[in-house]
Amino acid sequence: MMAPTAPSQGTDRRSGRAAVFMLDDDGAVLEYADAEPALTGWSAGEVRGRRMADLAVAPARWEEHLRRGGTVAFCATLRCQDGSEAEVAVEAVRLPAESEARLLVFASPVTGSHVEDEGLAHALLAQDRVGVVMYDADLAITRTNLTPERPELNRPRVERVRVGARLQDFLLAEDAAAIEDRLRQVLASGEALTGWEHPARRLGAAGTERTASVSAFRLTDPHGRILGVTAVLADVEEPALTRQRFALLHAAAGRLGQSLDVTRNAQELTAVLVPELADLAAVDLTDEVLSGDDLREFFVGMEARRVAVSPSSEAWPANAYKLGDVVHGGKGEAVAFREGTTILVSDVAAWRAGRVPHDSPWDTGQMHDADLLRLMFPGETASAVYVPLFARGNLLGVLDAWRNPGRAPFTAGDVSLIEEIASRGSLSLDNARRYVRERRTTEVLQRSLLPPPVVHMAAVQTSGAYAPARTAAGAGGCWYDVVRLSGVRTAFVVGKVAGHGIHAAGAMGRLRSAVQTLADLDPPPEEMLSHLDDIVLHMGEDENEQEPPAPGSLSDATCLYATYDPITGQCLVATAGRLAAAVVRAGSATVDEIRLHPGPPLGDGTQPFETAELLLQPGDILALCSTQLNFEHMRDGVRAAAAQGDMSVTGLTDHVLARLRDDPRHEDQALLLAHVERIPPARTAFWQLPADPTLVARARELVTDQLAEWDLDDMAFSTELIVSELVTNAIRYARGPVGVRLVNDHRLVCEVSDPSQSQPYLRRARLSDEGGRGLFLIAQFCHRWGSRYTPNGKTIWTEQLLDSG
Known part of the structure; x- marks a missing residue:
């Protein structure tokens, strides 16, 4: 620990170049003597008869110091004969009353340390974090940064405490007397006072407790003469509560909203309160918050679910609602919560004894309601607070907090703090609810786009x-x-599309639609991906x-x-x-x-x-x-x-x-x-026919016989028509071997292959056309039809639904 240093030689206010003024009662200069070299440059004849204030840069401050009486010391600025200014340290000594000259003034140049001292004093008096008061030897205030409204702790100033005032002018007499008594001890002994706490109640503020921490030290001039005492005052009535408030708000800001999970946010909200502000805490939320649905108006009897408690379940009262339990609010609290009103029960014992306050949401007839007692006053709780959780105008649920016997009941200050924490928690809960809704919407869209x-x-x-x-x-x-x-x-x-959320789900749906469209053309896998590649590129x-x-x-x-x-x-x-x-x-x-x-x-x-x-x-x-x-x-x-x-x-x-x-x-x-699995060979049939028009009848025969073998005689007429038309077209236009295949699975599949690469297309024939009606007829008899390219040509296929399919 560093020891204080002794004053340096630079603290001497006179350095051998002092100017001496003798003043009368009006402050006019009677005699003047200047050192060599001259301090101000004025001659005695130029100064004699002028008011001393006229020679000062700040006349009002100069006269203020001189009116104090006794011996005073201060710093001032004098005007020099050449127009410049001189910083001087002034000592003024009051002369006997019978003397013509009433005041003897010494002005000496200020050294660098004096400027620093004055700057330090100015900085202390200019700040408003702590109160600074400078007293003279009679404990009259000479300089201060306090205001009459808050004498124990400085605040943004409206009106300064007047110079010459005493503590009893704005503090209760007993508080002022006790503080002044300690200041006199400092003045007499020279021993500094540090961190002494005492009530500092302001006049006109009955019932308001205020405590100040007082530190003080004695002021002396370079020659050891006592000039007065300086006191530093700080408000310590609520520092602990203020620190707790800031700590809890900081904890709430750091813990709430870190997750988009509703239950976790609710648990963090209760954990912030216990044990610093409450012994027990719980959060009850409506089902809409948990599911992410739009919120309904809160009504009497509306269900809520207990989603978070603190402390853990091991210490939770046996008769209280537990995690996951459904709770139903009564009429009184439901109305209060709907209106956004916090319910404070400072004395649960008084309520149970029938002394229900007039502003209580419950009446005396409800004090034996077992369900109400279990919900509102579990265990042996002594005081309780119930804060509705509102966010964006919607009621999400309720934050419950209880204190046990042996702890001070909740106060209005506690309620204000809990409400502020609850406000932060409400926003985090609503953000989580909205996230649940948006995520569910995205997942519903995603799953709706899947098979x-x-x-x-x-x-x-x-x-x-x-x-x-x-x-x-x-x-x-x-x-x-x-x-x-x-x-x-x-x-x-x-497949996978980059990104997350509804936009990625939409992009996935576009790609899946493209796949399904291309699949109708039935390209091989490598060609399918090539087509998709082109589509995605575009x-x-x-x-x-x-x-x-x-x-x-x-x-x-x-x-x-x-x-x-x-x-x-x-x-x-x-x-x-x-x-x-x-x-x-x-x-x-x-x-x-x-x-x-x-x-x-x-x-x-x-x-x-x-x-x-x-x-x-x-x-x-x-x-x-x-x-x-x-x-x-x-x-x-x-x-x-x-x-x-x-x-x-x-x-x-x-x-x-x-x-x-x-x-x-x-x-x-x-x-x-x-x-x-495999389709058994017995349920498939394949024939290859040469390109001979006379074999169309043979193709119909083969198909009819096969259908009879499969007990599908009722499908014979339509299948004969389909095969006859497709084989005829293949022989007429493809001029090559024609393959015919039947597959009997859940549907009857008929395929006709030929070496041609030209695809057929459906059209509506005119009345004068001799042909062009074959594919139209096929489309009427089958469930689906189409064609696909093969390495050796093309295949036209049809599907007919079986009676069992």
């Missing part, structure tokens, strides 16, 4: 799963799809022109497209971007990853795509994953499913989803599992 989780098609059962990200970003652009292709084949698709050009750019973009989208033929077991897979595909072999728990040849993401347009081919056996499960992380969970899910003997496609999906839910993933995930 049903379980899809049954020809020899295929699929199970899809989507898991949103476990972050505030929520739903993203991962997706899957199952598309029915011609010839009982099926397409499986998984869409990207439109997105680049948007200002600002949309947060959900098709740029860098990934897509895996696979087709499966249940007649041959052939599976073709191509991927744009790095997505995972695997096969769970029938009768085993092994997962074999498919070696793909990933192309660039969609929209790159620089490289072609490659197709991988594999043969799936009956009972195999094809797994398509939006990320490699899914593949790892796939392995774990298969092991768990095998251990439980549940290797169904839906059971396997559930096991993988369970692992996804436990994973703190930052991205959403999509998974598509397809359990594949």
Whole structure:
């Protein structure tokens, strides 16, 4: 600790160049003597007879000091004969009354330390954080920064305490006397006073307690003569409460709103209050807040759910509502909460004894209501506060706080602080509610753009799963799809669009629509991705022109497209971007990853795509994953499913989803599992006919016989017409071998293939046309029809619904 230093020689106010003035009662100069070299430059003749105030730069301040009487010392500025100014240290000595000269004034140059001393005094008196009072030897105030309104602690000043005032002019007499007594001890002993606390109650403010911390030290001149005492005062009545208030508000600002989870925000709100402000705290919220729905007007009997309590359940009163309990407010509190009124019960014991205040929301008839007591006064609580949680004009619920016996009851100051914390908590809760609503809207949109989780098609059962990200970003652009292709084949698709939220869901929907549209053309997987690449490239050009750019973009989208033929077991897979595909072999728990040849993401347009081919056996499960992380969970899910003997496609999906839910993933995930079978050969038929018009009748015969074998005689007429028309067109226009295939699955599929690349089109024939009505008739008899290109030409296909399908 540094010891105080002794005053330096620079503190001497006179350095041998002093000017001496003798003044009369009016302050006029009777005699004047200046040192050599001259301090002011005035001669005695020029100064004699002039008022001393006329020689000072600040006349009013000069006269103020001289009127004090006795010996005074101060700093002043004198005007010099050449127009300059001189900073001087002044000592004024009052002369005997019988003398003609009444005042002897010494003015000496001020050294650098004197300027610093004066600057320090000015800075202390100019600030308003603490009160500074300078007294003379009689404890009359000479300089201060206090105001009469707040004498114990300075505030923005309206009117200064007048010079010459005493403490009893604005403090209660007993407080002023006690403070002055301590100041006299400092004045007499020279021992500094530090941090002495005493009431400093202002006159005219009865009932207002105020305590000041007083520190004081004696003032002396360079010769050791006592000039007075300086006191520094600070308000200490509420520092602890103020510090607690700031600490709690700071804690609330740091803890509330850090999460977008409603329950966590409610728990943080109670944790801020306990134990600093309350012994028990709870938050009750309406179901709309928890579900993210629009809020309803609060009404009597409306249900709320207790979602947070502090302290933990171990210390929670046994008779109080616990976490998850549904509470119903009565009429009194419901009306008060709806109007935004905080309910303060300072003395619960008095209320229970029937002494209900006139402003209470309850009447004496309710003091034995067991449900009301359990809700409002659990355990042995002694005082309680109930604050309605309002945000943006909507009532979300109620914040309850209780204090136990042995602790001071809640005061109006406590209520104000709790209300401020509750206001912050209400905003964080409403933000979380709105986030829940927006996230749910996005997820509903996302899921509405996906196919049903379980899809049954020809020899295929699929199970899809989507898991949103476990972050505030929520739903993203991962997706899957199952598309029915011609010839009982099926397409499986998984993909991912960059971004999160509703824009990403919209972009995903656009990409899925493009896939379904292109699937009607039935291109092979590599051509499908090439078409998608072109579409995304063009869409990207439109997105680049948007200002600002949309947060959900098709740029860098990934897509895996696979087709499966249940007649041959052939599976073709191509991927744009790095997505995972695997096969769970029938009768085993092994997962074999498919070696793909990933192309660039969609929209790159620089490289072609490659197709991988594999043969799936009956009972195999094809797994398509939006990320490699899914593949790892796939392995774990298969092991768990095998251990439980549940290797169904839906059971396997559930096991993988369970692992996804436990994973703190930052991205959403999509998974598509397809359990594949084969269509038995007995349910398919194929004939190849030469291009001979006379064989059209033979084709009708073959088809009729096959339908009879399948017990589908009722389908014979329509199928004969379809085959006759398609075979005739193939022979007439393609001039090559014609292939005819029938497939009896859930639908009756008829395919006619020829070597021509020209596609047929449907038109409405005019009355004068001799032909052109064949395809129109076919369209009327079948459920769906279309054509697809093949390596050797084209295939025209039709589907007819069976009575059982």
